[in-house]
Amino acid sequence: MTELAQERRLVTSIPGPKSQELLARKSAAVANGVGVTLPVFVTRAGGGVLEDVDGNSLIDFGSGIAVTSVGNSAEAVVRRASAQLADFTHTCFMVTPYEEYVEVAEHLAELTPGDHAKKSALFNSGAEAVENAVKIARAYTKRTAVVVFDHGYHGRTNLTMALTAKNMPYKEGFGPFAPEVYRVPLAYPYRWLTGAENCAEEAATQAIDQITKQIGAHNVAAIVIEPIAGEGGFIEPAKGFLPRMAEFAKENGIVFVADEIQTGFCRTGQWFACEDEGIVPDLITTAKGIAGGLPLAAVTGRAEIMDAAHPGGLGGTYGGNPVACAGALGAIETMKELDLPAKARRIGEIMLGRLRGIQEKFEIVGDVRGRGAMIAIELVEPGPLLPEGGRGGRTKTPNAAAAAALAKACHAEGLVVLTAGTYGNVLRFLPPLVIGEDLLNEGLDIIEEAFTRL
Ligand code: PLZ
Numbered sequence: 001m002t003e004l005a006q007e008r009r010l011v012t013s014i015p016g017p018k019s020q021e022l023l024a025r026k027s028a029a030v031a032n033g034v035g036v037t038l039p040v041f042v043t044r045a046g047g048g049v050l051e052d053v054d055g056n057s058l059i060d061f062g063s064g065i066a067v068t069s070v071g072n073s074a075e076a077v078v079r080r081a082s083a084q085l086a087d088f089t090h091t092c093f094m095v096t097p098y099e100e101y102v103e104v105a106e107h108l109a110e111l112t113p114g115d116h117a118k119k120s121a122l123f124n125s126g127a128e129a130v131e132n133a134v135k136i137a138r139a140y141t142k143r144t145a146v147v148v149f150d151h152g153y154h155g156r157t158n159l160t161m162a163l164t165a166k167n168m169p170y171k172e173g174f175g176p177f178a179p180e181v182y183r184v185p186l187a188y189p190y191r192w193l194t195g196a197e198n199c200a201e202e203a204a205t206q207a208i209d210q211i212t213k214q215i216g217a218h219n220v221a222a223i224v225i226e227p228i229a230g231e232g233g234f235i236e237p238a239k240g241f242l243p244r245m246a247e248f249a250k251e252n253g254i255v256f257v258a259d260e261i262q263t264g265f266c267r268t269g270q271w272f273a274c275e276d277e278g279i280v281p282d283l284i285t286t287a288k289g290i291a292g293g294l295p296l297a298a299v300t301g302r303a304e305i306m307d308a309a310h311p312g313g314l315g316g317t318y319g320g321n322p323v324a325c326a327g328a329l330g331a332i333e334t335m336k337e338l339d340l341p342a343k344a345r346r347i348g349e350i351m352l353g354r355l356r357g358i359q360e361k362f363e364i365v366g367d368v369r370g371r372g373a374m375i376a377i378e379l380v381e382p383g384p385l386l387p388e389g390g391r392g393g394r395t396k397t398p399n400a401a402a403a404a405a406l407a408k409a410c411h412a413e414g415l416v417v418l419t420a421g422t423y424g425n426v427l428r429f430l431p432p433l434v435i436g437e438d439l440l441n442e443g444l445d446i447i448e449e450a451f452t453r454l
Contacts, residue, residue, distance in 0.1 A: 016054025045072035048435030076330035077292035084326035100325035114280035122320030126287035127155025129297035137222035137255035140308035151232030187241035200240035227273035230262035233421030234376035265289030269372030294327035344372035398423030409450035
């Protein structure tokens with residue numbers, strides 16, 4: 001096979017004719033509920049590009065939603081997963097176990113925050129990991145309530161839909177939802193009514209008040225939070241908020257669960273985003289970046305909490321599949337060898353610098369935020385037209401139409417970007433951590449041009 005050229009190359013319009021044919025087949029054969037952001041059908045991918053059936057090569061600022069951090073088909077992932085495929089594909093770890101599962105658990109104990117004794121259990125998807133974290137916390141505390149936050153996203157299964165804040169598209173028509181789930185405010189600095197400087201303190205006070213007055217802290221099994229709200233719009237909780245909530249959990253015997261499914265495995269410039277505020281969660285859920293694109297997820301945490309579930313209480317046919325585990329071992333090897341936390345920090349520097357320049361020029365950019373290779377811009381309505389023909393400042397009114405139009409313009413130019421946000425008004429960027437700086441800058445040029453044309 002020829003080397004995949006690290007270049008953007010457009011030979012048809014996007015999507016091209018072959019992709020359009022496949023899209024028609026998709027529409028006939030695949031349920032409508034399974035949506036598609038950009039209907040180019042991919043044949044090969046790696047580094048910072050995706051190649052499609054029409055011969056186009058697109059720059060990837062999505063990583064399949066923060067999954068291919070080590071790049072698509074990363075050498076060590078392919079090598080180890082292929083060898084495993086040839087040896088055996090499945091035994092079910094609960095029936096006859098294998099070493100790769102144990103080795104992944106050992107790596108998780110070493111890499112996740114805190115130097116206490118840790119154990120892990122492996123699953124197939126992020127949602128499954130979050131569900132199991134809740135099961136484990138309930139078994140350990142013998143309590144039932146679960147606290148989650150505004151703008152939170154935790155999955156699409158019944159319990160994780162209940163944990164997820166946003167109705168459309170995740171929950172609409174799919175209820176009733178699991179009980180004993182309580183939502184409290186998140187410290188969202190850009191939208192905090194009394195100002196970003198008051199946000200951490202006031203949001204924590206409100207959240208804790210609601211927990212103590214409406215639920216009773218002694219009834220709460222777990223507080224589940226993303227260190228940066230991903231689907232909610234890459235909201236970094238105001239500094240100080242996460243430590244306050246972690247402290248409150250500790251004082252009240254509540255299991256503090258960090259959902260690092262999107263933020264984890266080098267994405268934000270650390271192995272885990274919790275590290276930036278020195279937080280040591282009791283349990284941490286991981287998935288996405290862990291295995292370079294193979295389906296794997298984990299719950300890792302304090303050994304005494306993880307061991308609270310009775311033998312046979314946790315598992316599943318495929319959880320910790322040997323091929324996925326081998327992929328994870330290859331991905332972790334790559335992250336260490338290439339120092340991907342440092343690569344993520346460098347990507348963050350470049351992106352934040354360029355996007356802040358765009359923010360100065362265009363008043364529809366309300367906020368630029370994020371860490372490492374998890375960066376977003378929040379779009380707002382422009383200020384009112386002034387008599388002299390100019391615009392009067394910025395509003396904070398969410399502008400979902402601009403996010404959609406900008407994403408569409410980027411797609412047409414061969415740049416894969418995603419949207420997010422409770423208000424649908426966030427453009428988010430999640431490039432593979434191995435993307436070349438030339439491609440990164442070319443992608444940023446396309447974004448800037450899209451603003452200019454809008
Ligand atoms: N927790 C923090 O980001 C998955 C969702 C895409 P699964 N995010 C992408 C979509 O629209 O379905 C996610 C996450 C956080 C949990 C999950 C769920 O992980 O592997 O998609 O189940």
